[in-house]
Amino acid sequence: MLYIPCPWCGPRDETEFRYGGEAGVAYPADPDAVDDAAWSEYLFVRSNPKGWFEERWVHTSGCRRWFTVRRHTVSYEIRDPRPIGEST
Amino acid sequence: MTRLTSGGDRVDRSRPVTVTFDGADYPAYAGDTLASALLANGVRTVARGIYTGRPRGVFGIGAEEPNAFVQVESGTGEPMLPATLVEVYDGLRARSVAGKGRLSDVPDNARYDHKTAHCELVVVGGGMDGLRIAAEAAGRGERVVVCESSRVLAATLQEQDDVLLLNRTTVVGQYDHGYVVAVERRTDHLPDAPETVARQRLWHVRAGRVVDTTKGMEHPYAFPDNDRPGVMLAGAAAEYVTWYGVLPGRVAVVASGNDDALRAALVLADAGVALGAVLDTRPEVPAGLADGLRGLGVDVRTGHAVCGTDADSDGAVVAAHVAPVDEHGRGTAEPQLIRCDLVAVSRAWGPPPWSGQQVRTPGGASTTVGVPSVIRVPDGDGDAAGRTFVDLHRDATLADVERAVRVGMTHPEHVKRYTTIGTGADQGRTANPVMLGVLAELTGRPTAELEPTTSRPPAVPVSFALLAGRDRGRLADPERVTPMHPWHVAHGLPFEDVGQWRRPWYAPRGDEDMDEAVRRECRAVRTGVGTMDASTLGKIELQGRDVGAFLDRIYTNLFSTLKVGRIKYGVMCHADGMVFDDGTTARLSEDRWLMSTTTGNAAAVLDWLEEWLFTEWPELDVRCTSVTDHWATVAIAGPRSRDVVAALAPDLDLGAEAFPFMTFREATVAGLPARVFRISFSGELAYEVNVPAWYGLALWERVLEAGKPYGITVYGTETMHVLRAEKGFPIVGQDTDGTVTPQDLGMSWAVSKRKSFVGKRSYGREENLRDDRKQLVGLVADGDRVVPEGAQLVVAPGGVPPVPMAGHVTSGYWSTALEQPFALALLERGSERHGERLYAVDDGEAVAVTVTAPVCYDPEGARRDG
Numbered sequence: 019m020l021y022i023p024c025p026w027c028g029p030r031d032e033t034e035f036r037y038g039g040e041a042g043v044a045y046p047a048d049p050d051a052v053d054d055a056a057w058s059e060y061l062f063v064r065s066n067p068k069g070w071f072e073e074r075w076v077h078t079s080g081c082r083r084w085f086t087v088r089r090h091t092v093s094y095e096i097r098d099p100r101p102i103g104e105s106t
Numbered sequence: 107m108t109r110l111t112s113g114g115d116r117v118d119r120s121r122p123v124t125v126t127f128d129g130a131d132y133p134a135y136a137g138d139t140l141a142s143a144l145l146a147n148g149v150r151t152v153a154r155g156i157y158t159g160r161p162r163g164v165f166g167i168g169a170e171e172p173n174a175f176v177q178v179e180s181g182t183g184e185p186m187l188p189a190t191l192v193e194v195y196d197g198l199r200a201r202s203v204a205g206k207g208r209l210s211d212v213p214d215n216a217r218y219d220h221k222t223a224h225c226e227l228v229v230v231g232g233g234m235d236g237l238r239i240a241a242e243a244a245g246r247g248e249r250v251v252v253c254e255s256s257r258v259l260a261a262t263l264q265e266q267d268d269v270l271l272l273n274r275t276t277v278v279g280q281y282d283h284g285y286v287v288a289v290e291r292r293t294d295h296l297p298d299a300p301e302t303v304a305r306q307r308l309w310h311v312r313a314g315r316v317v318d319t320t321k322g323m324e325h326p327y328a329f330p331d332n333d334r335p336g337v338m339l340a341g342a343a344a345e346y347v348t349w350y351g352v353l354p355g356r357v358a359v360v361a362s363g364n365d366d367a368l369r370a371a372l373v374l375a376d377a378g379v380a381l382g383a384v385l386d387t388r389p390e391v392p393a394g395l396a397d398g399l400r401g402l403g404v405d406v407r408t409g410h411a412v413c414g415t416d417a418d419s420d421g422a423v424v425a426a427h428v429a430p431v432d433e434h435g436r437g438t439a440e441p442q443l444i445r446c447d448l449v450a451v452s453r454a455w456g457p458p459p460w461s462g463q464q465v466r467t468p469g470g471a472s473t474t475v476g477v478p479s480v481i482r483v484p485d486g487d488g489d490a491a492g493r494t495f496v497d498l499h500r501d502a503t504l505a506d507v508e509r510a511v512r513v514g515m516t517h518p519e520h521v522k523r524y525t526t527i528g529t530g531a532d533q534g535r536t537a538n539p540v541m542l543g544v545l546a547e548l549t550g551r552p553t554a555e556l557e558p559t560t561s562r563p564p565a566v567p568v569s570f571a572l573l574a575g576r577d578r579g580r581l582a583d584p585e586r587v588t589p590m591h592p593w594h595v596a597h598g599l600p601f602e603d604v605g606q607w608r609r610p611w612y613a614p615r616g617d618e619d620m621d622e623a624v625r626r627e628c629r630a631v632r633t634g635v636g637t638m639d640a641s642t643l644g645k646i647e648l649q650g651r652d653v654g655a656f657l658d659r660i661y662t663n664l665f666s667t668l669k670v671g672r673i674k675y676g677v678m679c680h681a682d683g684m685v686f687d688d689g690t691t692a693r694l695s696e697d698r699w700l701m702s703t704t705t706g707n708a709a710a711v712l713d714w715l716e717e718w719l720f721t722e723w724p725e726l727d728v729r730c731t732s733v734t735d736h737w738a739t740v741a742i743a744g745p746r747s748r749d750v751v752a753a754l755a756p757d758l759d760l761g762a763e764a765f766p767f768m769t770f771r772e773a774t775v776a777g778l779p780a781r782v783f784r785i786s787f788s789g790e791l792a793y794e795v796n797v798p799a800w801y802g803l804a805l806w807e808r809v810l811e812a813g814k815p816y817g818i819t820v821y822g823t824e825t826m827h828v829l830r831a832e833k834g835f836p837i838v839g840q841d842t843d844g845t846v847t848p849q850d851l852g853m854s855w856a857v858s859k860r861k862s863f864v865g866k867r868s869y870g871r872e873e874n875l876r877d878d879r880k881q882l883v884g885l886v887a888d889g890d891r892v893v894p895e896g897a898q899l900v901v902a903p904g905g906v907p908p909v910p911m912a913g914h915v916t917s918g919y920w921s922t923a924l925e926q927p928f929a930l931a932l933l934e935r936g937s938e939r940h941g942e943r944l945y946a947v948d949d950g951e952a953v954a955v956t957v958t959a960p961v962c963y964d965p966e967g968a969r970r971d972g
Contacts, residue, residue: 021283045722049867084720094282
């Protein structure tokens with residue numbers, strides 16, 4: 019079970035969180051302006067790197083806030099917890 | 107008796123106990139394991155092979171034990187534990203096991219607890235080394251947890267603040283980010299375990315780091331008939347002497363491949379075991395050790411190995427076959443017989459037995475290279491390979507590995523699955539290294555090149571009862587009940603579980619079964635008045651300046667223009683355009699809104715709303731709060747519902763124009779502060795009265811009282827489902843499955859073309875424009891048979907499989923309004939097929955049905971105003 023550093027509450031067990039998938043996949047400002055391929059990309063396609071990965075979590079059983087971390091998908095090391103939208 | 111008169115630092119000779127094994131009583135001492143107690147009493151056969159039924163003895167001394175599995179029958183009982191890990195107590199009763207135990211048929215009523223700890227350091231092993239490391243860390247101000255599997259902790263460190271010393275505690279799992287799981291056995295060693303003390307504790311420790319101080323793991327080599335009682339790991343044999351003061355045999359042949367085994371031979375000799383011979387497969391051994399043994403008159407032979415055993419009538423070892431061997435373990439001369447009752451074998455020492463990390467077993471890696479893993483007899487009989495056991499626990503042999511390689515298995519993981527080597531409760535601790543060695547030899551590769559198999563937690567068997575802890579029975583999952591629940595229980599209503607909610611299912615009178623009760627309840631709502639507890643419906647209050655704009659983006663239809671006091675039905679979709687939830691939302695004031703959600707979806711909807719607010723639209727001024735449990739809701743439905751509400755709220759103008767459909771009023775109902783919503787899930791005139799939760803039961807009882815003159819009828823979820831289905835109202839998650847759009851449900855009217863909302867863009871995707879999508883339809887059947895949910899729709903009965911499926915039934919009921927069975931279904935091109943004859947296949951029988959519009963009752967909506 020991962021030990022996830024919530025930027026507001028500190029490190030907590032993974033069971034307190036819900037996973038939010040890849041970070042930085044923005045909802046298109048005007049969905050009608052993007053073509054089918056770009057919309058499909060937004061809906062369905064996510065990167066799946068072996069190595070460092072920017073991902074979102076939400077502290078559902080805690081402060082209920084969303085945040086971004088960098089997690090290494092092999093070692094599971096987690097770095098740089100920060101509120102959504104903030105860069106490292 | 108083979109107990110020494112003195113020695114054995116783990117046993118307490120002042121505390122004699124009696125244990126019973128396979129019906130016979132044996133004396134032992136507190137501190138013995140069942141294995142040491144049996145050895146002390148000369149019990150050689152303690153188990154049998156799972157497939158061969160061959161007699162087996164104690165082979166190891168700890169978690170590596172592959173043979174001596176027993177069923178503990180006293181106390182709480184355990185179906186299958188290695189005797190090497192069972193601590194004795196007076197009255198311990200156990201039985202030998204042939205490869206697998208038998209689950210108890212009585213419930214386990216012992217208590218099990220979970221505990222959590224946080225520390226900088228977990229030390230595995232409470233010996234001198236472990237406690238030295240723990241003391242150093244404690245001296246630096248670190249929090250330390252020490253886990254010692256046995257009873258005995260070294261006495262060099264006292265428990266103190268921030269130092270937790272746990273004996274009888276085995277680390278069974280090590281996971282990511284320093285998460286360590288350990289089992290503490292608190293009462294298994296007590297003859298009369300107090301009921302108030304948890305039998306075992308599961309420790310969840312979050313550690314900065316873990317130090318494993320347990321000793322290395324001893325690996326045997328294999329040879330023909332190496333499974334007989336009397337064959338034992340050499341290091342284990344020596345430890346039975348030093349730990350328990352027990353001689354594991356009278357006359358031993360030591361089968362060595364490393365220096366430690368020679369030291370073990372010295373321990374045995376020192377304790378009085380006669381050494382028939384000490385053999386070492388290596389051509390040369392350290393002179394000091396060899397001379398030490400020879401000085402005691404021991405016959406030390408280098409370049410020799412045990413290549414077989416002879417057994418007595420009980421199957422236990424009475425002699426070892428001894429032969430010179432080459433570096434591949436092949437005998438180079440006729441074996442010689444040496445009489446003995448103990449063959450103490452040790453090929454090499456590997457890393458410590460893993461303590462629950464998911465690791466590649468470091469099987470081949472060991473301190474000694476060039477020592478063969480298997481010994482073959484010169485000109486041996488053809489069956490020898492079949493009696494040379496690689497995995498004693500699984501009864502898997504050298505012949506099995508050879509067969510695996512012959513059919514093309516060369517990776518250890520493949521051989522493991524083909525032969526089952528390493529899959530037993532001992533996790534193949536003694537078998538995997540032998541298997542790797544044999545595989546290396548058979549495939550002509552160095553052992554180091556073989557990727558070892560993966561060991562996974564738990565490191566030792568753990569009972570499900572412990573994993574469950576106190577989360578059993580009623581505590582297995584939280585149970586949510588409404589404020590009216592005591593009434594439902596008192597009146598014997600059967601319950602339906604909806605998520606964690608317990609909802610009344612129907613309200614039978616007398617001997618009614620469910621069908622009878624539901625038909626009566628349906629008729630009551632359609633012709634008189636019925637009432638149900640609707641408190642479980644999800645309720646989310648939204649506050650802020652921008653709630654209207656937010657709901658416009660979340661719902662498929664327009665909400666921002668909704669006037670205060672009015673209610674609107676809305677559908678929300680995921681970005682892929684598929685229906686996610688639906689419900690009504692009321693505008694309580696300019697900036698306060700109350701959203702209702704499907705009962706089972708309330709938490710998911712709240713998550714969904716907050717996700718968008720936090721991650722995409724932080725500029726919107728919206729706050730969401732779950733208020734599901736704050737309000738109790740009583741639905742009053744039917745043409746006479748106005749009379750009942752009028753009796754309860756005389757000051758409220760209930761005229762259809764004064765209080766129209768899809769509006770709400772703040773009012774005093776039955777003397778209670780209430781919100782009355784004019785919404786209907788049945789198509790009938792209906793009111794939903796909401797009061798603060800603590801008034802829920804009072805309101806319920808007063809509604810029943812006020813409804814008496816009108817024959818008010820309590821109904822449950824089943825009737826609610828029938829009534830809504832007659833009106834073609836879909837239930838998200840029952841009539842939809844995540845692949846259904848609002849358009850598929852015939853709800854294009856609720857999908858705005860003018861504004862942008864989550865999911866809208868997806869309706870332009872090719873997949874959503876296909877003209878053969880499944881659409882919601884109604885079905886009426888010819889006969890009396892109700893076609894159940896899940897029945898497939900086909901165009902013609904019979905036919906040769908595979909028959910094309912045109913759709914499936916999502917809800918099926920008996921309709922009292924239609925006096926016939928009906929159903930809702932998702933059907934390819936369904937909206938174009940009204941009137942078509944199809945067949946619903948139920949239990950192999952084709953039931954003729956006619957496709958209709960989804961709304962089969964009061965399609966004009968004439969009844970909603972009563």
